[in-house]
Amino acid sequence: MTIGMPRSLQGRLALRLAALFVAGAVALVGFLAWRAYDTADSLSDRELSLRADDLARYVTPDGSGGARLALPKSLQDAYSDPANGDIFAIRDARGRLVGAVPPAFGKTVQQWAPTGDHAAYLHFSGVGEGGADYYGLGLTVDSAAGPLSVWVARAAGANALVHSFLEEFVFDIAWVIPLFMLLALAVAVFAIRSTLKPMREVSQAAGSIGPANTSARLPTAGLPSEVVPLVGAVNRALERLEQGFALQRQFTANAAHELRTPLAIVTVALDSIETGAELEKLKGDVARMNRLVEQLLSVARLDAVALDVSAEVDLNQPAKDVVASLAPWAVAQNRAIGLSAADKPVLVRGNGYAIADAVRNLVENAVVHAPPGSEVTVAVHDDGRISVTDHGTGVAQPDRERIFERFWRGLATRSHGAGLGLPIVAEIMKAHGGQVTVGDAPEAGAIFTLEFAPARAAPPAGGRG
Amino acid sequence: MRLLVVEDEARIAEIVRAALSRDGFAVDVIGLCADAREALANTPYDAAILDLGLPDGDGLKLLRELRGKGNGLPVLVLTARDAVEHRVAGLDAGADDYLVKPFAMAELVARTKALLRRPGGALGTTLKAGNVALDTIGRDARCRTQTLELTRRETAILEHLMRRAGRVVPKAVLEDKLYGIDEELESNAIPVHVHHLRRKLLDNSATVEIHTVRGVGYLLVEGEA
Numbered sequence: 166m167t168i169g170m171p172r173s174l175q176g177r178l179a180l181r182l183a184a185l186f187v188a189g190a191v192a193l194v195g196f197l198a199w200r201a202y203d204t205a206d207s208l209s210d211r212e213l214s215l216r217a218d219d220l221a222r223y224v225t226p227d228g229s230g231g232a233r234l235a236l237p238k239s240l241q242d243a244y245s246d247p248a249n250g251d252i253f254a255i256r257d258a259r260g261r262l263v264g265a266v267p268p269a270f271g272k273t274v275q276q277w278a279p280t281g282d283h284a285a286y287l288h289f290s291g292v293g294e295g296g297a298d299y300y301g302l303g304l305t306v307d308s309a310a311g312p313l314s315v316w317v318a319r320a321a322g323a324n325a326l327v328h329s330f331l332e333e334f335v336f337d338i339a340w341v342i343p344l345f346m347l348l349a350l351a352v353a354v355f356a357i358r359s360t361l362k363p364m365r366e367v368s369q370a371a372g373s374i375g376p377a378n379t380s381a382r383l384p385t386a387g388l389p390s391e392v393v394p395l396v397g398a399v400n401r402a403l404e405r406l407e408q409g410f411a412l413q414r415q416f417t418a419n420a421a422h423e424l425r426t427p428l429a430i431v432t433v434a435l436d437s438i439e440t441g442a443e444l445e446k447l448k449g450d451v452a453r454m455n456r457l458v459e460q461l462l463s464v465a466r467l468d469a470v471a472l473d474v475s476a477e478v479d480l481n482q483p484a485k486d487v488v489a490s491l492a493p494w495a496v497a498q499n500r501a502i503g504l505s506a507a508d509k510p511v512l513v514r515g516n517g518y519a520i521a522d523a524v525r526n527l528v529e530n531a532v533v534h535a536p537p538g539s540e541v542t543v544a545v546h547d548d549g550r551i552s553v554t555d556h557g558t559g560v561a562q563p564d565r566e567r568i569f570e571r572f573w574r575g576l577a578t579r580s581h582g583a584g585l586g587l588p589i590v591a592e593i594m595k596a597h598g599g600q601v602t603v604g605d606a607p608e609a610g611a612i613f614t615l616e617f618a619p620a621r622a623a624p625p626a627g628g629r630g
Numbered sequence: 631m632r633l634l635v636v637e638d639e640a641r642i643a644e645i646v647r648a649a650l651s652r653d654g655f656a657v658d659v660i661g662l663c664a665d666a667r668e669a670l671a672n673t674p675y676d677a678a679i680l681d682l683g684l685p686d687g688d689g690l691k692l693l694r695e696l697r698g699k700g701n702g703l704p705v706l707v708l709t710a711r712d713a714v715e716h717r718v719a720g721l722d723a724g725a726d727d728y729l730v731k732p733f734a735m736a737e738l739v740a741r742t743k744a745l746l747r748r749p750g751g752a753l754g755t756t757l758k759a760g761n762v763a764l765d766t767i768g769r770d771a772r773c774r775t776q777t778l779e780l781t782r783r784e785t786a787i788l789e790h791l792m793r794r795a796g797r798v799v800p801k802a803v804l805e806d807k808l809y810g811i812d813e814e815l816e817s818n819a820i821p822v823h824v825h826h827l828r829r830k831l832l833d834n835s836a837t838v839e840i841h842t843v844r845g846v847g848y849l850l851v852e853g854e855a
Contacts (some may be wrong), residue, residue, distance in 0.1 A: 426639060429732035433645040436735030437652075455732050485846055489798040492843040496851055504845030540844070 175361055179354045190346040194339045209319070213302050214284060217315040220253055221306040224263055224313055232257040232310035234264035252289070252299055256314045263313065270299075270316075280305045280314040289318055363387040367396060379407040418465035421458045428455055456529075460585035463522065464571070467589065472516050472596040479510040480545045480617065483521035488543050491528050499537045502528065505544040513549055513617040515597045520615075523593040523601070524551060526586040527613045531555035534611070549599075549617040556610040560603050568603065590615070631752050632656045633742065634678040636666045636692070637708070638685050646679065649735045650742065663687035670696060670703070676752040677704040677745050679738070680725075690723045697724035704745035708733070740796040747793045757792040760837030760852040764792055773834040783808055784827045787820070791840060791850035800847040824848060 223240070227233040234255060236244070244251060244266040254265035254274035265271025270289060280303040289299040301318025367383050374381050382400045385393050432455060435448050488504045495502045524543065531541040534557035542554045560568060569591040587601070590613075594601045599617045606612040633650055637643040638661040647657045658673070660666045663686045670678070682689040693705060707725040726745055729738060746753035749766070757764040762778075764771045769785055771778040780788065790807055791799055804820050821842075828840050837853040 425732060426642075430639070430641040430645065432732045433642060433649070433735040433738075437645055437649050485800075488843060488846050489800070492798045492841070492846070492849050493796055493851065496841050496849060501841070502843060504843070506845055543845075 175354075175357050178357050179350075182353050182357075183350055186346040186350050187343075190343045194342050197339060197342075210284070210302065213317045213319065214304060216251070216253070216317045217302075217304055217306050220255060220315055220317070221308040221313050224255060224257075224308040224310050226310040231259075231261060232263045232308070232313065236264075251317065251319050252301075253315065253317045255316075258311045258313070263310075270318075274316055277303070277316075280316070287316060287318060360389060363389075364392060367392075371399070374403065379403065379410050414465050417461055421461035421465065424454075424458045425462075428458060457585070460526075460589060463589050464585060464592075467592045467596070472519055472593070474515045474519070474597050476514070476516060477512055478515045478517045478520060479512055480520070480549065480551055481506045481511060483517055483524055484543050484545050484551055487521050487524040487528055491525065491532070495528075495532045495541065498532060500532050500535050501538075501540040502532070503540050503542045505542060507545045507547050509547070511545055511547060511549055513597070515617065519593045519596065520551075523590045523615055524553070526590050527553040527601075527615070530586055531557070531611070531613070534558065550614050551617075552612055552614040554606045554610060554612045556606070556608060559605055559609065559611045565603050569601065631676040631746065632658070632673065634666065634669060634673070634675045635659045636663075636678065636684065636689065637661065637681040638683075639681070645735065646738065649739060653739055653743075655742075661685070663689070663692050666692060667695070670701070675703060677706065677742060679706050679708065679742065681708045693723045693725060702750075704748065704751055706738075706741055706745055737796075744794055744797065747795075749793075754793075757789065759792045759795045759850060762788075762792070762831070762836050762838050764789055773831070773836045776834050778830055778834055778836075780827065780830065781823075783819075783823050784830070787823055787827055787848075788850075791848060792838075795838075795850045795852060798843050798847050798849045802847075804847070 219240070220234075220236075223236050224232050224234050232255075244253065252266055252270045254271045255263040256274065256279065257263050258279075260275075260279065262271050262275055265274065273289060282305060284302045284304040287299075287301050287303050289301070297320040299318035299320055301316060303314065303316040306313050306315050363384075363386070367388065370381070370383050382403060383396050385396050385400075388396060428451065432451050435444065435451055438444055484504060485506065488502050492502050528541060528543060531553050532555075535541050535555040536557060539556040542552075544552045544554070546552065568587050571585060571588045590601050594615055594617075597617055599615065602614050602616065604612050604614070631654070633655045635643055635646055635650070635657055637646065637659065640661070643659045643661065647659050650657045658669060658675075660669055661684070663684050666680075669675075680689045680693060689707065693707070696703065696705070704726045705724065707728040708731055709728055726748070727741055729741055743753060745751060747757050748754055755766055757766060761774050762771065764785070766789055769782070771780050771785055771788055786807055787804055790804060801820055808819070808823075824840060824842070831838060831840070839851050839853055841849040841851060843849055
């Protein structure tokens with residue numbers, strides 16, 4: 166039950182960042198709004214207290230121990246419209262009302278206790294026609310006539326401008342914040358993608374490594390330093406694997422090479438002994454061992470080096486060479502070999518020796534499986550194919566894939582070979598970007614076909630089609 | 631006839647010597663390049679069998695030196711199969727033939743004889759295969775003591791097949807050889823001549839057989855003598 170959590174590192178990072186950004190945006194907008202209102206409140210508090218100070222400046226002693234308010238013209242105008250503006254009331258230290266606008270506010274204030282050291286908030290429900298609500302504060306201010314209790318308030322509507330500024334900020338400016346967060350998220354996702362790009366490249370490099378190219382290593386350039394140790398460890402593992410592979414190949418090559426000389430000795434020694442029934446069997450055994458050793462060497466060679474398949478080869482040539490070189494051997498086995506060459510050169514990109522090796526393996530195989538007196542036919546086709554047909558028992562359907570696997574030996578082939586010939590053919594064809602297939606010959610028997618990509622149409626890179 | 635075998639593997643050298651001796655050759659076996667160089671300078675050999683991998687040097691270098699001096703001695707090179715390019719290099723250096731190790735002794739003897747049967751070779755004047763003998767100067771072919779009544783073209787075909795007994799002679803090569811005789815060669819001329827030649831050999835109980843390698847050429851095989 167992993168709901169919604171994507172599997173990719175990129176997806177996970179993006180999802181978490183998105184959640185973080187949304188939470189961040191909400192918190193930031195909320196905080197800003199709260200701060201804005203708070204600031205607005207304290208701004209208006211501060212303004213009111215300044216106003217109280219202002220008013221107190223115009224309070225002077227009246228000579229009889231009381232106080233008198235003498236507002237200049239400008240201030241009188243400012244307080245002339247209490248319905249929409251500001252109101253105030255001032256009492257002297259003895260509690261007598263010094264001045265109030267409107268007078269109704271003065272009356273109300275007369276019933277209040279004098280102000281304390283700290284400003285106290287007040288709410289005054291309006292008087293007269295307007296009936297507006299007033300909010301303000303009462304505070305004690307020093308003046309020429311001693312400490313005064315001053316109440317200043319402002320009609321609720323008078324703060325509309327400030328609040329509209331605030332609303333404008335929250336609703337016109339603050340919405341930019343989520344947008345900005347969204348933009349930041351996009352940038353972050355892009356950054357994640359580009360940061361992970363080297364890792365995708367490393368994955369691709371890793372994906373291409375197989376037994377054929379064990380020398381490949383994963384690139385560490387451009388990788389995040391956290392990932393470098395992992396890639397380094399993988400590279401070291403590849404190193405050890407390659408050494409294992411190399412050791413195994415080296416062993417195959419060395420073993421086959423070392424076996425060759427004593428086998429050559431046994432081969433020529435058997436030839437020099439006078440004939441006998443047992444001797445002929447021994448010769449057959451040694452011939453098989455020779456073939457096995459040669460095939461092991463072929464396999465080791467194919468494994469060890471990439472085949473150079475860049476030359477232009479006329480398929481008629483290797484076919485003809487192989488038929489000519491194997492004909493004496495086939496005749497000695499009481500089998501014939503025939504060649505049906507193409508009328509014109511059939512050019513492919515490839516390695517002539519390797520192609521000859523492939524054809525040789527197929528012909529040897531066919532001669533071994535052909536009935537005495539029959540002909541093994543090698544045919545070169547105009548479309549870049551070489552086929553080898555025999556009149557033997559053929560290859561059973563279920564075995565057709567497996568005969569190209571190393572050391573696989575079908576029941577029918579139990580007495581011949583080590584099961585390396587056809588795998589060698591398959592590998593040579595793979596190196597040529599082609600393939601080897603097996604089917605039923607028109608008459609009884611098997612037909613093996615080497616399919617090449619013709620060189621005429623496709624230049625060196627030479628894929629099929 | 632005297633042959634030089636340059637081979638450092640003592641057992642192989644020993645067996646090769648024994649086999650060639652049994653066929654009537656005098657054989658000198660040498661295991662080092664330096665010794666071979668000296669032997670070639672002092673002894674008139676009829677042919678040499680040269681192993682390429684020698685302890686003190688490359689057999690190909692020796693061969694190049696030999697050819698550089700204008701020495702036309704027939705040379706058969708022994709080489710390992712995995713060095714396919716070496717086969718070509720060997721022929722470029724002037725080898726007349728090559729044999730891939732491991733080889734069958736009979737093959738080595740047959741190839742050696744084929745070298746000697748070349749025109750100008752020690753066996754080049756009278757060719758022998760099975761119970762058939764061909765005097766290349768007198769143009770006279772015999773089966774045991776019986777003269778085979780062959781036409782000029784049949785004799786020419788038999789000569790080339792016998793010079794390369796045991797190996798496939800491409801049809802094109804035979805056509806080239808007959809061109810001097812038949813100015814205008816018909817496409818089925820060779821098969822017809824071979825057919826007649828085969829018939830004549832059979833009628834005279836010859837122990838050689840001519841096999842057709844369809845699409846490539848012909849192959850003369852020595853049967854049981």
